[in-house]
Every structure is written in structure tokens, then in C-alpha cells.
Amino acid sequence: TPAAGLEGELLYVGAGGEADYADKDARGKIVLAELSYSPPRPEKTRIATANGAIGLILVNWGDDDNPSVPQGTVKPVWGNPTVDNLHLMPNLPAVGIPRLHGVPLRELCKQGTVRARIVSDADRLWKTLHQPHAHLGAGLGNHFLLLADHMDSWGGGATDNTSGNAVTLEVARVLADHKSELRRDIQVAFWQAHENGIMEGSTWFVDHYWDEIDQGQIGYINIDSPGMKHATRYEATLSPEFWTMHEEVMPAALGYVTAPKRLEKTGDQSFFGVGVPAISGRMEFSKELLERWHGAILGPWYQSVDDTMEVADKEVLAQDIRISTAYAWTLATRPVLPYDFRPNARILRETLAGYAKVADDTLGLAATIDLAKTFEQKAAAVYDRATALQRRFETGAAGGAQDDEAEAVNDAMRQISRTVIPVLGSVVGRYGQDTYGLSALKRWIPALAQVDQLAGKDPLSGDHQLWWGKLVRERNRVTDAVRTLNDLAAAIAE
């Protein structure tokens, strides 16, 4: 802002998502939004800017008297900007305020016109950052598992993310102690600029090592905010090919199982384009506590000076370590990779069928849906072949032809992931990054998320033409991918 600050009428926009602006005129106003992660801060900023707002005030979560000042980035460009997306860097001044102050402001807005003045001072600069990256060479081929977490923090940083650094180090230590039993290499990375840029470190890693990752990385375990005090139950978000593995591994590690949930492209999930299946989980709070804390999934202390050792819990952290080790062990040692593409195939077919219902007849998704149905059958056959092969190892077979067969099946399954993950979870595709928290990413096959824009429009109208031109290309991209999936699956199943 100018030194004297920026003044304007205040407009309360709830969570600050696209739907929250439907009946409001934000032009020339400062918007007041909840910190809630639906959508994340950078997407709130992108949406506020698109709606003509001149400033953004974010109200922290937690109890209504929570005095913590929330910090964090509002930058929608994922990773460093390039000449193509520099224009998406935020120009909107944004500040975070304690819930203690935000709730009265929100109430004032309900009573009449409120004017606000915000004063902020921000830097935008290029810096050299040092990002630790370690290799544990242990495996038979070029395949590796990546364990990572972000090492930068706002405020105290005890549970976000020093506790995550501790989990990664401990899992790596255990794997190193059992190096001779591993079938795959382990790589460990500590991301920079997760919180105070946005995902610069993991994006640099993907850009820099793209080919090595594409050819060899068989999984990614990202650890963020484990070991929080009052957390009682482990919840995991995973790529669909890991859902079956999760249901086997979690009961063995923790004695209970929670349903696997969809992994969205948030956090340091910079590997969706390359198509590396990933896991991100943590011990979470009860529903009752989250309700009281207005959705503070990372605690009322999140990204504030109150994130100290006081809010970390050793017993909770031990649970996070147990389950993370179990996932890593399974991925690093199982002769046949624990992938199951049946959930991916079902989601692909169901999502396309859902889109076909809300699009109009001009898009023509029938052939793509037919291909997806075929992939559903083939994914089942791939699972049967992989499971039978794994059984042979479990009943004593080892070495030689067994290993060669496992490597061939593993490699073909790796390629299926490379093809299906970018289609199911990203708009931009294999080489880039979507803007952070982009609303379309809430849906499966997000590149087709706007097919409903065609319905009810005259096919000869300009508006219809503009949408059709965009969506038909996305349809072609998806069709091409599903056809490739069928070829890859056929090679394993036959």
C-alpha cells in the first residue's frame, strides 16, 4: 500500500470462493474473508482480484477470541513465475488479522457501511535458497521413493513444519538401518519456500530433475504438520492407486483404518504433472474440535508465533512416524509395486459420465466413456496379474526371472500413473503447474470441469463457440490419455 495506507469500503465475502461473489459487487472495495482453506489463500486472492477488489483482509480461524495473527503467502503462481504467468503475481495488498478482531469487523459489516484502512509493506525479490537433498542408494534399478517435507515456516514453526522434518529424518534413519532389505533407492528432500513463496522448492526440483523423476520415481510421501497436540485420528489423502495399499498398511501400523481420501493438488504436490502417485497424511483433530475452531485443520496456532513446542505432542508424533514408516517400507521393499488402478479407472468412467450429463450434445463424450469402460476392465486384469506375481514372491520365489517379470510389470504400472494422474488431477498437464488452489482442481478431470458452460446456449452463438473450442481440445487430450492407458494396461494383462 502507499505509506498512508489504502482505504475503502469493507465487504464480507465469507470463505472468498467463486460462489461467495455471486450476489456481491466487490469493485473498488476491500474484501474481508475467512482464512478457511476452501479455497486456499492464493485462490482467494486470485478471485478477489478478478472481482475488482482493491484489498484483502483475512480473518484467522480458531476460537472467536483467538489472538494469533495469521501469516502466509497469497501468491497464486505455483513455483517461481515465468514470462507466461508473471501477470498472475498478486498486486492486491493483503493482510491477516486475529479472529479476536475479525469477528467484530464481520459483525459491523452486517450493520451497515464500514470503511477500512490497511497498511502493508511487502517485498518481492529473487533469492538463492539452499535445499537439502539426500540419496540412499539401495535399490536394484533406477526406481526410487521420495520422502520430503517443507523446512521453511512462518511464526514458531514447531508443528509446521519442524515436526515434519523430524518424521522424515526418523523414517529415513529406519530405512537406512535396513538398507540391505530395500529394493528401491530412497531420496530425501527438505523443500524451501513452501510457505513464504509458494512451492518454489518442490517446483524447482520437478523442473530440474523432470526426466529422472519421470523415469524412476515410484512414489512421493510428503510430510506436513504431524504431531499436533489434541490430534486423535490419522487421516490420509492418497493418489487412488495407493488406496488399496493404505487399507492394508494402516491397520497393521496403527490398529485401525480410516477411509482413504482424495489427494488434491495442494501443498508441495508439485508432482501431479509428471504423474507420480503420492501420499500426504497426518494425525487430525476430532469433528467437534474442528467445529469449535471454525475449521482450523492445522490448529488455531497455525502459521503464527504461537506454533511452539507447547502445541506439539510426542505421543501423537509417534503415530505419524509409525504410519509414515509403514508406507515407506511397503513402497521401498515390496517386489511388485502396491499399485491398484481399479479406483482410478472407476473415477475416470464415473466422472466422464457425470460430465456428459451436464454438457450438451455438441461435445460428444460417448467414445471417451467407452474407452474408460474398457480401461476399467483392463485395470482389474492388471491388478490380478500384479497380485498373483506378488503372491509368488510371498510364497518363496525370488531372483532371476521373477525379478525381471516384477521389474517389467512395475515399469508398465509406472507409465500408467504417468498418464492417469495428470488427467485426473491437473488442468495444465505434464510439464507445468496450475495456479495454487485453482477452484477447478476440486473436481476430478478438472480440465473438463466447466463442461456445463455449453448447456442451454445456442450452438451458433459466440459464447458457445468460445467454450466449445476450449473444451473440445480438453476432450481430445483426455481421450488420447485413456487410449494410451488401455494400451499400457493391455501390455501388462496379456
Ligand SMILES: [Zn+2]
Ligand atoms: Zn506446512
